[in-house]
Amino acid sequence: MKNTVGREIPDWLLQETGKQVFSGAYDDMGKSLKKERDGIESLHAVKGSAPTSKLADSISEVLDRIGLKDGMTVSFHHHMRNGDRVVNLVMETIAQRGMKDIHVAASGLFKCHEPLVKLIEKDVITRITVSTISPGPLAKAITNGKLKHPAVFMSHGGRARAIEAGELHIDAAFISAPCCDAYGNMNGAWGKSACGVLSYAYADAEYADHVIAVTDNLVDFPACPMEISQEKVDHVVKIESIGDPEGISFGPTKPTTDPEHLKIAEMTAQLLERAGYIRDGMSMQTGAGGISIAVAEKTGALMRKKQVKGSFASGGITSYFVQMLKEGLFQALLDVQCFDSAAVESYRTQPRHMAMSASQYANPNTKGCLTEQLDIMILGATEIDMDFNVNVVTGTNGVILSASGGNNDCAAGAKIAVVVTNLIKRGICVLREKVTTVVTPGETIDVLVTEYGIAIHPNRKDLREALKDSGLPIMEIQELKQIGDQEAPEVMEPEFTEKIVGIVEYRDGTIIDVVRKPVQEF
Numbered sequence: 001m002k003n004t005v006g007r008e009i010p011d012w013l014l015q016e017t018g019k020q021v022f023s024g025a026y027d028d029m030g031k032s033l034k035k036e037r038d039g040i041e042s043l044h045a046v047k048g049s050a051p052t053s054k055l056a057d058s059i060s061e062v063l064d065r066i067g068l069k070d071g072m073t074v075s076f077h078h079h080m081r082n083g084d085r086v087v088n089l090v091m092e093t094i095a096q097r098g099m100k101d102i103h104v105a106a107s108g109l110f111k112c113h114e115p116l117v118k119l120i121e122k123d124v125i126t127r128i129t130v131s132t133i134s135p136g137p138l139a140k141a142i143t144n145g146k147l148k149h150p151a152v153f154m155s156h157g158g159r160a161r162a163i164e165a166g167e168l169h170i171d172a173a174f175i176s177a178p179c180c181d182a183y184g185n186m187n188g189a190w191g192k193s194a195c196g197v198l199s200y201a202y203a204d205a206e207y208a209d210h211v212i213a214v215t216d217n218l219v220d221f222p223a224c225p226m227e228i229s230q231e232k233v234d235h236v237v238k239i240e241s242i243g244d245p246e247g248i249s250f251g252p253t254k255p256t257t258d259p260e261h262l263k264i265a266e267m268t269a270q271l272l273e274r275a276g277y278i279r280d281g282m283s284m285q286t287g288a289g290g291i292s293i294a295v296a297e298k299t300g301a302l303m304r305k306k307q308v309k310g311s312f313a314s315g316g317i318t319s320y321f322v323q324m325l326k327e328g329l330f331q332a333l334l335d336v337q338c339f340d341s342a343a344v345e346s347y348r349t350q351p352r353h354m355a356m357s358a359s360q361y362a363n364p365n366t367k368g369c370l371t372e373q374l375d376i377m378i379l380g381a382t383e384i385d386m387d388f389n390v391n392v393v394t395g396t397n398g399v400i401l402s403a404s405g406g407n408n409d410c411a412a413g414a415k416i417a418v419v420v421t422n423l424i425k426r427g428i429c430v431l432r433e434k435v436t437t438v439v440t441p442g443e444t445i446d447v448l449v450t451e452y453g454i455a456i457h458p459n460r461k462d463l464r465e466a467l468k469d470s471g472l473p474i475m476e477i478q479e480l481k482q483i484g485d486q487e488a489p490e491v492m493e494p495e496f497t498e499k500i501v502g503i504v505e506y507r508d509g510t511i512i513d514v515v516r517k518p519v520q521e522f
Contacts, residue, residue, distance in 0.1 A: 055182050056237045059093045066210040071101045072171040077201035078108025079188060079337060083247020086176045086214050088115045095124045103127035105168060107200035111136035120146050131159045132405045139400040142501055145517040151502045153393055157362025157409040158507040163203040173208035175201045176242040180215035181223040184233025189348040191217030193242050196338025196347045197355040198227055205232040216242045249340045256290030260451040264420050265294035268449045269302055274470040275463055277376050277416055278302050285315040285410055286378040288339045291420045295378050296320050303329045314370055317343040334370060336361050362409035364507050371413030379407055379419045383435040386477055388442030388457050391435035396428055398494045398518040404439050409507050411444040423450035428491050429484030438513040439504055452483050495519040
């Protein structure tokens, strides 16, 4: 059989391969000129017949294009943190169209997303899957059972794993893009709303059925650098503002000045040194809380004193790790989220400050995630119990305060996972017989450091031996609890209904605990 360029292709070859003969470069595709939108020409070549411009005039037009229906899953990333405006805009547009039963699969939700509560009450939103959430009206609405189905709390690595494995199927991913061209190439480094890396959106961009770049900074092709590239993006829409970058620094992102917190940070740094973890080639991650950042600061001081050069610091990056990179205390920063403007500027200008995907960071199903290369991890906790189980999702009263984040990801991978917390918080002892909600299993926790003393997990006999003559206040966890019980009044255990309002997944997708609706409404 001859094809349209006059070449004879044997029938037997067509039968064996199941292929058809070439019938023209643009066969059945049309050759119409491309439309112009907002004065910007389509970037497709005139001679071809690829789809018209990716540019849409509005979120509403995007919804028309993708055919969003009741019951679909839409996703968002949280690098704008408490300054985000895209989630509320998209969900309000969906609500105006009368849609119901939408699943919001966001990597994070914050106080600024309070408008979602009304959409939950109207059954516009009936499911939420999230890896981080801040205290506030939305968290309370979930606590009080307003969401039709239990919220699912995944770790950062667990979310990437679930998307890649097909367990969390995304119909439409809306990606806030501080810098984007008309073809969908985007980055988070440039623009009036620059937020730094876009790491938590990488899996969404790769696996969602429809990928929509939402930008307030449409630039000429090609946008540089291409952090998320054009072949993954279906539609681009320009709006007035994707968010306020001031909201990126939501919460404590500076070292504490509280004397008790500083005492905890100093003891932690001394523990790390005496146990031999502050050494050449060391790697480290801390959270963005005040105590954790103070630990980084005091660890940095020890590194300078000992002339130690570490390998990398990772996770959410603050100005303190940026300064340590500048001083050569670490060879590189590996970043999934910028927590302040200094981190955004560093990512924009410093080649050794690199983005990594959530999968590269913490997905246990990869051929090797970064958490498995971590030496030191500094963790927070709302509660910890006698078996070293950690709770970061609920308070002692059962109210949802946060989500898993990277807590159980990093605890599982790091060579030493240290929980730093006041023993007494707001008049309550954080040490419980059993935590209200298990998020991170005790078998992955090595040390608890409080203002009253340090408890080492019984499994870490090597640490106990290394620190026995350190002069640090090492004690059994039961002793710490006795002190806490003496210092804080006994707390009445909350009562819960049988209604499950939250499901806590471990990083591998198994259910480690559930959150039940408290009898008392908050």
